[in-house]
Amino acid sequence: MTTTAASPTTTAPTPAEPARPSSARASSGRSGSTPWIVPLLVLVTGMFMSVLDVSIVNVAIPSMQKDFGVTTDDIQWVSTAYSLALGVIVPVSAWLGERLGLGRAYVLSLVGFGVGSALCGFAWDIDSMIAFRILQAVPGGIIPVVALSMVYRLVPRERIGAAMGLYGLGIVFAPAVGPTLGGYLVEYVDWRLIFFINVPIGVLGAIAAVVWLPMTKGKAGRTFDVLGFLAIATGLFSLLLALSEGQSWGWTSYPVLILLTVGVLALALFVVIELEVDEPLLDVRVFSSGAFTLSLVLIAVLSVGLFGVLFFIPLFLQESQGLGAFDTGLLLLPQALVMGVLMPVAGRIYDRFGPRWPAVVGLSILAIGTWMLRDLSLETSWDELRWLLVFRAVGMGLAMMPIMTGGISAVPPDRVSGASAFNNVTQRTASAMGLAALTAMLSSEQAQQGSDTGAAMHMAPHTPMLEQYMSYSQVQAHSFVTAIDDLMMVTAGLTALGVLLAFRLRSGPAPTSSSGPAVVEA
Incomplete structure (x- = not known):
């Protein structure tokens, strides 16, 4: 067990009583042999709220555009501004966590996220919405980094897999359930509620954090x-x-x-x-750990697979099959539930067998499931698609957290904050880069199909205009679906490469010399 320097008046703990944060010791009587369970659930709540906001807002973009009366290019800045602000704040999150103290930084971030969300709900035009989204992104970028760092300070090393399995609900389950919740609120209530709903969650989460999380002092004197x-x-x-x-x-x-x-x-x-x-600001020497670097590569692969399907499948359902926003969310909900159930299971598998085999099996299932999506067509039934997505979700649920946990566990305890920051940067950047590349491929293939269609229609000038239009619309729909199929094949191939890399992960439980937390704050 690695500990930070204690104050002169602090008595060293005996071997029989591993040092723990004060609030964790206080809660041991309430939580039995797992005093970290309740604090972990508090962290999961904040993590879930911050990640959910990303996917739930995307569903409301068309309604915002209509209410504000702006162009498609203008409304996209509601998402773009948030992503850009995250890119700026995430790297400094580790420093803020150490400077303020992780507990204090987490509470302030929850409150700030609630305030930013409320301002977004009151936005009166596109400019105010973009400005408030930037304000919301500042605490939104701090929450995941600080929360992940706290997990490794609260949980014994031999139980970190089970803990990360619960923590992963915010990373994978939240973006998957976002379209369902967002679709319902947008379609049947009001899009502004997707922001207002964060306010009570943020307030309750902050109160719970004050009660259950260690409020240790930050490290004074560290320069920025x-x-x-x-x-x-x-x-x-x-x-x-x-x-x-x-x-x-x-x-x-x-x-x-x-x-x-x-x-x-x-x-x-x-x-x-x-x-x-x-x-x-961030210790790049964490990349000297091959296990950590490999985990980031695999997390990038998983992020592309997760967000690629979460973006293009709803697009396919709404653009090609005419499904509404809420019904689309309902079709995607079973995969979210499967991932939510499997996350804790995958964590326990990690504790016993290490990251290699859950990663290999999970990525293999994910690759096969994505490959099966290459046969989508206008006639594909919703039941068939639902089961294919559930099958993919099994792979995602098995692979994600063992890969992430194995990578961060390979980093020295005093570098966990920096590693968690790099982890979040990788997830955000990989998903953005993946979506950008896949969207460019989609547009390129559609343009080619449209060009071929235009040439064919030019050869039949005597065809009635209505018939030409219907024929063109049908060909465009088929070309869109064909492009989606090609994207699924590319994503499946990328995931298959991840399977080969996963064989290099550690096999077997992580070596541990004590049952105390990975890091103890004095």
Whole structure:
């Protein structure tokens, strides 16, 4: 067990009583042999709320556009501004957590997220909505980093798999259930409720955090790495902006190419700075752990698979099969429930067998399930699609948390905060990059299909206009579905490569020398 430096007046704990945060000791009588369960559930609540907001807002975009009377390009900035703000704040989250104390940073973030959500609900035009979304993104980016760091300070190493299985409900279950909840609120109530619903959750979560989480003091005196922050903020902002706007600006346009170049150079500069400064913003030396680096690669693969399907399948159902927002959410709900059930199970499997086999089996199921989605057509039944998504969800539920847990467990305890920040940056960036690349492929293939269709129709000038229009619409629908099928094949191939990489993960439970938490705050 690794401990931080204790104060001169602190008595060292005896071997029979591993040191734990004060609130954890106080709760041991209430939680039996697992005093970390209740604090963990408090962290899961905040994590669930922050991640749910990303997917639930996407459902409301069309309604916001109608109410505000703006163009499609304008309304997309509601999501784009949030993503860009996250890219700036996530790297500094680890420093804030250490400077303020993880418990205090978590409480302040929950309150701030609730306030930002309320402001978004009161937005009166597109400009105010974008501004309030940026304010909401600041605490929204801090919550996941601080929460993950706290998990590793509260939970004994030999139980970290089971704990991360519960924690994973916020990462995977929330975005999957978002379309259902968001679809219902948008279709039957009011889109503003998707923001107002965060307010009571944030307040209750903050109260629970004060009661159940350790409110340790932060580390005074640690300087803020300004140069490192400017470098990584510039890099992530440039890359995310290029990926978000590449489709509309053109992937080979000067603005996109300049942003991509600036982003890569800024991130390279960030690495150089972090290796030279005495107190780095994020310790890039965590990448010296091959297990952690491999876990980030696999998390990127899973993020592309998760968010790619969560984005394109609802698009297929609503654009090609005419399903409403709420009905689309209901069709996607079973896969979310399966992932929610399997997350804790996967955590227990990790504790016993390590990350390799749940990752290999889960990624294999995910690859096969995604490959089976390559046969989607306009005639595909909803029941068939529902079961294919459930089958994929089994793989996602088995693989995600063992991979993430195995990677962070390989990092020295004093570097967990930085590792969790890199983990969140990888998830956000990989999902954005994956969606951008897949969307570009979709648009390119549709454009090619449309060009071929136009040429064919030009050869039959005497065809009635109505018949031409109906024929063109039908061909466009088929070309859209064909493009979706091709995207599923690409995603399946990427996931299959992940299966090969997963064989390099550790097999067997993690070695441990004590039953105490991974890190103990003095």
